[in-house]
Amino acid sequence: MIPMRDGVRLHTVIVIPKGAKDAPILLTRTPYNASGMVTHMVDGHESAHMGPALQGYDNAVDTIIDGGYIRVIQDIRGKYGSEGDYVMNRPLRGPLNDTPVDESTDTWDTIDWLVKHLPQSNGKVGILGISYDGFEPLMALVHPHPALKVSVPMNPMVDGWMGDDWFHHGAFRQQNLPYIYEQEATRDNTQHWWSAFHDDYDLYMHYGSAGAMGKAYGMEQLGFWNKIVEHPAYDSFWQQQAMDKVLAKEPLKVPVMLVHSLWDQEDIYGAPAVYRALEPKDTHNNMVYLVMGPWHHGQEIEDARSLGAIQFGSDTGTYFRKHILAPFLAHYLKDNAPPNPVAPVTAYRTGANQWERLQSWPSGCAHGCAIQPTPFYLHADGKAGFQAPTASEAKDTSYVSDPAKPVPYRARPSQPVGYDGGLTWPQWLVDDQRTFSGRTDVATFVSPVLDHDVTIAGMPKVHLVASTSGTDSDWVVKLIDVYPDQVADDPQMGGYQLAVAMDIFRGRYRESYAHPHPLTPNKPLLYRFELPTANHMFRKGHRIMVQVQSSWFPLYDRNPQTYVKNIFFAKPKDYVKATQRIYHAPGEASYVELPVVEKH
Structure with missing residues (x-):
């Protein structure tokens, strides 16, 4: 029970290798039960060995054991064995936190x-x-303890409104309601969410709005839920605790390795955003590192030969731990440190299935490449390509969005968010998108068969000119790699529609994320937003597809398509059908700007 500066004691599990001398310390701070991450029971028997004991925590135990580290796992304030009050992603001391402590001070006191x-x-x-445990290494960078020599935030929670756990561009991730409920209701997560429905689609439709559902579950008793409901826009509550913005104002004192999953189904925004904030401070290119792998959230510490139906041809997780994480930690933490062999950026190129060592991101390739922003246009009649539309083609594509029948984000039945009991939540971002491309409320645009490889590296930028007959609207844009109908070495992949980058944008924030406005009905308006970072090769013989739709349910709450002050409190009468139009005419063309890699 380690005492903090205000007298609160934090429960800490310390595992020391037998005979350890001059051993570095690896610390993880967690809201997920430190004691549960360490076990002496192996196949029903007590074990005195460190390896089996730490298997309860993660599969990166190979790096920990082989490195001879002292392993420390601590319950953060207010969770499990620790004293004090729990605050979700407790903000730094200041306008959002009037106490003398935060996660930064608790980390400092623990290290001391x-x-x-x-x-x-x-x-x-x-x-x-990783994840919430990845948020903690970011907080440790604020006024860091002198003994802190390296920080490795993996899949960190960074900005809960822009694109991590709670919202994406203003659309609320309502399937995280159970997480908020279980995490906040009790110290030890013993109060569990319940459902009377097999299909989450039916569960969330039953309650209508996310606010009505929260009320039915008694969530007004939970402080963080009340904060979310009170702050649906990107106001100072969200901006002041976004860790990329916080760290942009801090001096760079500790080497950082940011680890990002290209198909992170939970925190796909955070790590690249922190990299963009910190990299300009790294004047000698030796303090800020970025690793991007072909993983789901946290898969870098697991077997990572595949993700869903996608095969990589090698265990990319083992490669990361053995060739990147282990030597990186050894360099900064061991006495007589071995050289650091890790490149400033290590990026896995999906589609090509190969690792790249780069000096910065995005740079496209190691030598002789440049990123060329290239419009990929959406044409009438479901066509798409790099040629701009002409005046002779139809000026728009339309569909009807009906909140009573929202577009599922997965093939039904929709599973709950989770990792246990056969749930496939971690792989939803690589689901075959053919399930949706045939729906009449999904506009699909596809290129001719590619006659050469097309590689992109960076964030695709949506430039959507669209109108709605309503006064508010959501726009979901998906960038998809369409496989050939025949894939000789992997027949199950024939015609597969693999999402490379997808996201949602809530129309009311078109002019300002902080100050929403109703939309003018039936008026073509420009919606601009970025899709998540991609590093992908569309192979010769494949096609490039874009899908556009106006709901993504039940992952995100439904937009009523009638402007209301706060969608959490939308009434049944507010939910109306809307005719959506995507425009193609010259001067009103819709496209996705692709960061195409061109070799000199």
Whole structure:
């Protein structure tokens, strides 16, 4: 029970290798039960070995054991064995936190105690973690302890409104309601969410709005839920705690390795955003590192030969741990440090299935490449390509969006968010999009068969000219790799529609994320937003597809398509059908700007 500066004690599990001397410390701070991450039971029997004991935590145990590290796992304030009050993603001391403590001070106090009370250590500490545990290494960078020598945020929660856990461009991720409920209701997560429906699609339709559902579950008793409902727009509540914005104002004192999953189904915004914030400070290109792998959220510490139906031909997770994470940690934490062999950017190119060592991101390739922003136009009659539309083709494509029949984000039945019991939540971003391309409320545009490889590296930018007959609207845009009908070495992939980058944008924020406005009905308006980072090769013989739709349910709450002050409190009468139009005419052309890699 390590004491913090305000007297609150935090429960901490310390696992020391037998005979350890001058050993570095690897710290993880978690809201997910430190004791549960360590076990002495292996196949029903007690074990005194460190490897089996840590298997309860993660599969990166190979890196920990082989490196001879002292492993420290701590319950954050207010969770499980720790004292104090829990606040979801507790903000830094300041306008959003009037107490004398935050996750930064708790990390500082913990490290200070560890280096003074563990004689087996060399006094060097590294902090690492995934997701919420990845948010903690970012907080550790604010006024860092001198003993902190390296930080490894993996799939971190960074900006909950722009594109991580709670919203994406203003659309609320309502399938995270159970997470908020279980995480906040009790110290040890013993109060569990329940459902009377097999299909989450039916569950969320039953309650109508996310606000009505929260009320039915008694969530007004939960502080963080009330904050979400009170702050549907990107106001100071969200902006002041966005970690990329926080760290952009801080001096760069500790080497950082940001680890990102290209198909991160939970926190796909965060790591690249922090990289963009920190990289300009790294004047010698030796403090900020970025790793991007072909993974779901956290898959870098698991077997990563495949994701869903997509095969990579090798275990990319083992490669990361052995050739990137292990030597990186050793360089910064061990005495007589070995050289650091890790490139500033290590990026896996999906489609080509190969790792690249780069000096920066996005740079396209190691030598002789440039990124050329290239419009990929949406044409009438479901066509798409790199040629701009002409005046002779139809000026728009239309569909009817009906909130009573929203477009599913997965083939039904919609599973709940989760990792246990056969749930396939981690792979939804690579689901075959053919399930949706035939729907009349999904506009589909596809290119001719490619006669050469097309590689993109960076964030595709949506430039959608569209109108709605309503006064509010959501726009979901999907960039898709369409496989040939015949794939000789993998027949199940014939015609597969693999999403490369997808996201949603809530129309009311077209002019300002902080100040929503109703839309003018039936008027063509420009919607601009970025899709998640991609590093992908569309192979010769494949096609490039874009799908556009106006709901993505039940992952995101339904837009009523009638402007209301706060969608959390939309009434049944507010939900109306709307005719959506996507425009193609010269001067009103819709396209996705692709960051195409061109070799000189």
